Amino acid sequence: MTNDILDLAAKVGRALEAKGLLMATAESCTGGGVAQAITEIPGSTGWFECGFVTYSNASKSEMLDVPAALIAQFGAVSVEVAGAMAEGAVANSNAGVAVSTTGIAGPSGAVPGKPVGTVCFGWSRGGATHTERLVFSGDRHAVREQTVAHALNGLLRFLE
Template sequence: MDTYLISRAISELGENLRVHNNFLATAESCTGGLLGSTLTDVAGSSEWFAGSVVAYSNDVKSKLLGVSEDILEQHGAVSEPVVLAMAENVLKTIGADISVAISGIAGPGGGTPEKPVGTVWMAWAWPGGTRAKLYNFTGDRTAIKEQSVMAAINGLLGVAK
């Protein structure tokens, strides 16, 4: 990851959140906490970052984030309905103003023809709105996780204005 570009993007995001007195929460699956760690690498993030739920297993997605077991069974963890529920429910769980949720297949295994390695769903939520997007990243496990973090930050920049 280009640490300079990420640091600049996070600083801009943090300033946008701070100016509006908003707090951010994250719900991460395939990134395993990398987004939260990356956000808190920037000094002053405690002024706008509320916290994160690393919901790697479906059980945690269901129990901590209130994702319906029916949705998980019907659509799978890497799906639009799941990330939308994760993003919406982490707002309530943490008490934040804006959130992002990530669920995907970082590899090297776990992919299917319908959802190959690099398939990542993200959703952003805020009071009164949600948005989801499908990404198809390439590279090894580390590259997919890093691309996911950058895409999440870029999406947050579009929401936190």
């Protein structure tokens, strides 16, 4: 884990602490990487509630209440599903804010319109949800690392 990511995680922690919020993660392509970065920070128990690693479509529905019909209509890698994942993480935890990641880290898995490196993000708090879709370059490790960094940066912006 890079120092840049750890610095971001510490900033997220300070922002959450200042607002008195707990956070949750809902991760697919990052496999818990966002939660790992957060929990590397001493004292994160004060602002980190839990992480959901929902790699399969079934787990997205079962653990985060993402409608199977939404996944069928838009695909697991979509801003619609990313938003529902973040909302589901808040709804199924004591967290006040959540971040989600779902994407195609590679080297395979690309489909028409969704090349390797496509990642969708969701941030949810108090009924407001923001989503984004980006395409990162590099190998599987690089895509996942960029995804963790962007998820944390986005959470910082979302908390402002």
